[in-house]
Amino acid sequence: EFLRPSLEQLHSPWLMTGMEQAVARIGTALEKGEKIVVYGDYDVDGITAAALLMETLRQLGAAAVDFYLPSRFREGYGLHREALEEIAAAGGELVITVDCGINAAAEGACARSLGLDLIITDHHQPLEKAAAAVILNPLQEGCRYPFKDLAGAGIAFKLAAALLERAGGPFPEHLLELAALGTVADLVPLRGENRVLTACGIERMRRSPRPGLRALAEAGELEPGRIDSYALAFILAPPLNAAGRLGEADPALHLLLEQSEEEAGRLAQALHRTNRQRRDTGAQILQEAEEALAADRRGAGEHIITLAGAGWPRGVIGIVASRLAERFYRPVVLVSLDGEEGRGSARSIPGFDITAALQSCAPLLERFGGHEQAAGLTIKAAHLDQLREQLNSYAAARLRPEQLSPLIEFDAALAPGEIGLELARELTLLEPFGSGNPRPLFCSRGWALHSWRLVGAGRSHLKLELARGGHRAAPIFFSAAELEPSLERERPLDLAFTLREGRFNDRPVLDMVLRDLRPGGSAGSGRVTVIDRRGVHDRAAAVKQILNSA
Secondary structure, three states, X not given: OOOOOOHHHOOXXXXXXXXXXXXXXXXXXXXXXXXXXXXXXXXXXXXXXXXXXXXXXXXXXXXXXXXXXXXOOOOOOOOOHXXXXXXXXXXXXXXXXXXXXXXXXXXXXXXXXXXOEEEEEOOOOOOOOOOOOEXXXXXXXXXXXXXXXOOHHHHHHHHHHHHHHHOOOOOOHHHHHHHHHHHHHOOOOOOHHHHHHHHHHHHHHHHOOOHHHHHHHHHOOOOHHHOOHHHHHHHHHHHHHHHHHHOOOHHHHHHHHOOOHHHHHHHHHHHHHHHHHHHHHHHHXXXXXXXXXXXXXXXXXXOOEEEEEEOOOHHHHHHHHHHHHHHHXXXXXXXXXXXXXXXXXXXXXXXXXXXHHHHOOHHHXXXXXXXXXXXXXEEEHHHHHHHHHHHHHHHHOOOOHHHHOOOOOOOEEOOHHHOOHHHHHHHHHHOOOEOOEOOOOEEEEEEEEEEEEEEOHHHOEEEEEEEEOOEEEOOEEOOOHHHHHHOOOOOEEEEEEEEEEEEEOOEEEEEEEEEEEEEOOOOOOOOOOOOOOOOOOOHHHHHHHHHHXX
């Protein structure tokens, strides 16, 4: 089942609590010609979920169907009273949420008061009393659906499949590529049904991508036949996400629904320009955050880094929080301040539930929600200092010192003769790779360094030439130019790396990508490891603990 994912492995959508009621209510709306509004989200999961449900309703002959994507800068994430009032005023009668709504009890009551029927499809953890609505969420109490880790796009796909089955239509294979893209982009575990949806969706994309995805691939200089889970996450998803990060997400949804190749190309190029702007903005915020940490001795040494900045674009701080969490290896909460209110993004490290941490501070927050590793929040600026203190008190009781040190775990040690194109090709059976199913990581020891050079844009990547026992290797280490001054010819190195099949001059080649390196036989890393304990009170005890654990 793992090596050969197929559609036969998918569970029946009718096992999901609420599916019968949802399909029946939508069927009534279709028969009566009621106006249906799909209420989505501004990230890729919410956008793809909205697109596939919009497409399904149109396929079923909906007389009036529209969508509503909230804005990060107007309402923020989730279901909102003002949006519902706008939908009702425009003649909406049935609202179907995708990727949001499970914790919107007050908004559900508002929908009812406005005469709106509400169907909630969401994959987030229920945290409070459910809204008065039909709910599709495998995590809701009593739901017997076997797979609990579907993304928002996965649940919307299940609803689409049930609607088409009830109407006597075919299984919606044409929607698999949208489900795959939303699943990979949302970082849900690529196991079980997520693996099936992603693998089958990628296969369809390679054969015949829809115009919007073909245009995105071309704008990213990607051949459709080379699409894989990495391409979904790092080439196709970022431009779609960028729309909602710096402005309105509507153009991204229009692109996914677009049938004209020419118009799709125009939209894709515009989204790529927005994504370049997003990268530049993120780099500036990262620099400001690092400067703030350098000036704040206590803050840099705390269990959870909590920073706030006026005017930081809300759509970019989540990416910056991820980079800070990776660099300092501790949970990070970044808050964008606008007057007396702050909108924040939180990112965590393995083994620490950041949403549970925020829940422990619920009285200080206006809104919050998310997953174990990522969350969003709204807070009054006056409560930020209390939030910082309570988060760190919560984390100090739960995070062990060893959890704050990054650790590389290998899947196997390889001899030089085992490293080759044949192994890289065999590893493709384990795809798609991603959250919950990472690309296999190998180590190999004692390679002599013959030469090296800096390559790529800005000469930021390190290309090495290595040898061991008659075998040669030419790995690349991305964004590792800072290591060049420490390199020595013929010095033995231990390597941590991944393998994949690449192409050069239209011929297959082995891509060996380094994750880290170190001098042969040492216990350290090629990179400098920063052990930041500036916030501790007993420095002597902290130094002793570091030395004893080295």
